[in-house]
Amino acid sequence: MHRALCELLVAGVLLGSGQAAAAPPTTYRQEVVVAGSPFQGVHGLVVDGKGHLLASNLLGQSVHSVDLKSGAVSTLVGPPLGGADDVTLGPDGSVYWTGYFSGRLMRRTPQGKTRVIADDLPGLNSLAFRGDGRLYVTQLGRADALWEVDPRGNKKPKQILANPGFLNGFEFGPDDRLYGPLLLKRQVVRLDVDSGKIDVVADGFAMPTAVNFDARREHLYVVDAATGELVRVRVATGAKEVVARLPTGLDNLALGPDDKVYVSNMVDNDIRVVDPADGSVRTLVAARLTVPAGLAVAPDDADEQLYVADVYALRRVGGRDGKIHQTTRVLSTPMVFPMQVSLGARHVVLSSAYLGSLQVLDRATGQILRTIANTNGVQGALELADGTLLVAEASTGRLVRVDTSEPPKTTVLTEGLKGPVGLVADTEAAEPRVYVTEVRSGRVTRVRLADGARRTVAKGLRAPEGIARLPDGGLVVAEVGRKRLVRIDPTSGRSAVIAGGLPIGMPESEGLPPGYVPTGVAVGRSGTIYVSSDIESALYRFVPVP
The missing domain is CATH 2.120.10.30 (TolB, C-terminal domain)
Structure with a gap:
């Protein structure tokens, strides 16, 4: 098991020369939420x-x-x-x-x-x-x-x-x-x-x-x-x-x-x-998790229950106590190998590059409401207020909208991205937008939802995957190529390291889409940052220390 320092200090450790830290230095305490396993799914x-x-x-x-x-x-x-x-x-x-x-x-x-x-x-x-x-x-x-x-x-x-x-x-x-x-x-x-x-x-x-x-x-x-x-x-x-x-x-x-x-x-x-x-x-x-990838937590959830796309199951894990409260499993249900997860008001949205599909579940009952085929290396997927799905296609470099009709109609919001993987929305802004990590170009890009116009927020990262928003509006990104967690100011692009030496980022395998098993990041209302470890099949949290 990876043993990190119990306390990690952010004291102006910079990603780019000449940049100031994205926020005042913050101390985080690293803790294990769910301990790891030797395997990432055992087979033959x-x-x-x-x-x-x-x-x-x-x-x-x-x-x-x-x-x-x-x-x-x-x-x-x-x-x-x-x-x-x-x-x-x-x-x-x-x-x-x-x-x-x-x-x-x-x-x-x-x-x-x-x-x-x-x-x-x-x-x-x-x-x-x-x-x-x-x-x-x-x-x-x-x-x-x-x-x-x-x-x-x-x-x-x-x-x-x-x-x-x-x-x-x-x-x-x-x-x-x-x-x-x-x-x-x-x-x-x-x-x-x-x-x-x-x-x-x-x-x-x-x-x-x-x-x-x-x-x-x-x-x-x-x-x-x-x-x-x-x-x-x-x-x-x-x-x-x-x-x-x-x-x-x-x-x-x-x-x-x-x-x-x-x-x-x-x-x-x-x-x-x-x-x-x-x-x-x-x-x-024995093991408790299989291949924890995408993570999500409801911003209003005081208990910070994590939804974990565990590839072979969708699991709910207590962010504070590590207890697994609910499991929806593949093979015995119509669930299709979830790798990314996001939450809407009433729905859970899953995506899977494994078998090329999107799924929408009832958040209260877990019932699978829609399954939509997409073989373009689907990664991050979000449900917008009108029920439309916004989907990152890692293989094509596109962000697409999938409407609620049957069969669903897909339209391109923007294209030319280099391996889009993680998505997080800011729909409360004057111009609603989404932030996307590009695992191939090392960028975090802001895309305007109204017309697909985009702007580079940060560059020079190495294989950024999971992304989430902090309570103050800052972005936190899993930079798996350098095995660290970074904070990015979405206005200035200034960046700082939150934690390094993390057990994330398995080597890419030939024939798989970019960011195939993504490292997930989620932030609870307390400001605690949750990160999945593909290398250890574990979950970690980074708790802000007053």
Whole structure:
């Protein structure tokens, strides 16, 4: 866990030469709101036979090793090479993992040499070895296919099957057939990779995501992400039995040497162990948040309840006590991987560059009222007084308005921005405006809502992302490229550092929009500044000291 100074002084530390501080020096006390986790969403699992579990961490761009007894987590491959959706071991002990966003299949030899053995396979997802050493991988989401890949990377991949129906976490059986779930068909199937013939083993699942054989190879254990069930299927008959009920969001599983079932949960960011003999469950690696990104807090909320876009869930967290009061989860609901969040009088607005969508929720009930597709790298999104949404498109460099009609009509407010990410509005000004951070140009830009006219407020920043307004009208920005929090005077552009050395700003991953997992910033009515940490999956606050 990152250990910052308990008190951070702003005493005229400047961003640009010749600039004065944006405000009188202020003392802030840095505190932890929610402690961190080793993962940013845990996915594929495999037992290494040496007392450890290998776990893949897609958004954290890492492959980890977990001690089966203690739950201690260490990093085997760090960012940016380790962006893994699934992981397995080869016959020679090499570790293989799939890069969902990069489209690359990676191999790390027992000697520690890492290389790309296949690329240009967007949506690369699951992988497994057949008994004879042949390696197979699937594409899912960004494509839908099964491939055979040379484990040493000397030959080009060969497509085995197109459009099987989103084949996810699979394993080969004693008959050399591939067994795995088809997400789109809600089935577990048996596939002959030589002939392409598919037989249904069991069906009637809600969202089966992975299977593994038991020690006798007579049963398959299946995890269902939508129901949270661990199901045992008798291969010969297809008979199903629920072994344990866990929280929704299950992603993968592995069988340990003690016949226990290790299950990953991408929503809760944890790994649990199920004893199939009695269905008992214990936690091996725990977490409270998954990938905290965008933050919002109502300006009139004395309790400073934070809305956290936690990528795999929308969570409400007590800004003062760190308690998680409410969770709306992906997979088991229509929520689509929230990365940014803002609050209106009656609505919560979410945006997701992950699956390219905007969502409007009823603030009182959490009901999803609208889902609007947008594949332009949507980042910050605000609801204006008339119900119109103002949206930053990081990939196109535009700010657009989305009206309330169905289907919605989109108009461009301004364009030519360099990776717009964070938005904060000042609608009480004589000329209502919005401030936007540009992660590529290092600017904070003011855009007039009436006509889209814009003016540079501050420049020379390095990868600014989250932005919020202080009670006195000043701006606070997460400058992730320098791992610090800065205050900017919106009139003069004068800037000062509030805190440095923060655990923010994971390396960018190839093929993702600018500011992909944004660092969120929010300010409560007390003047307390809240910041999300993508590196630690934690939340911090900076409390003004009188």
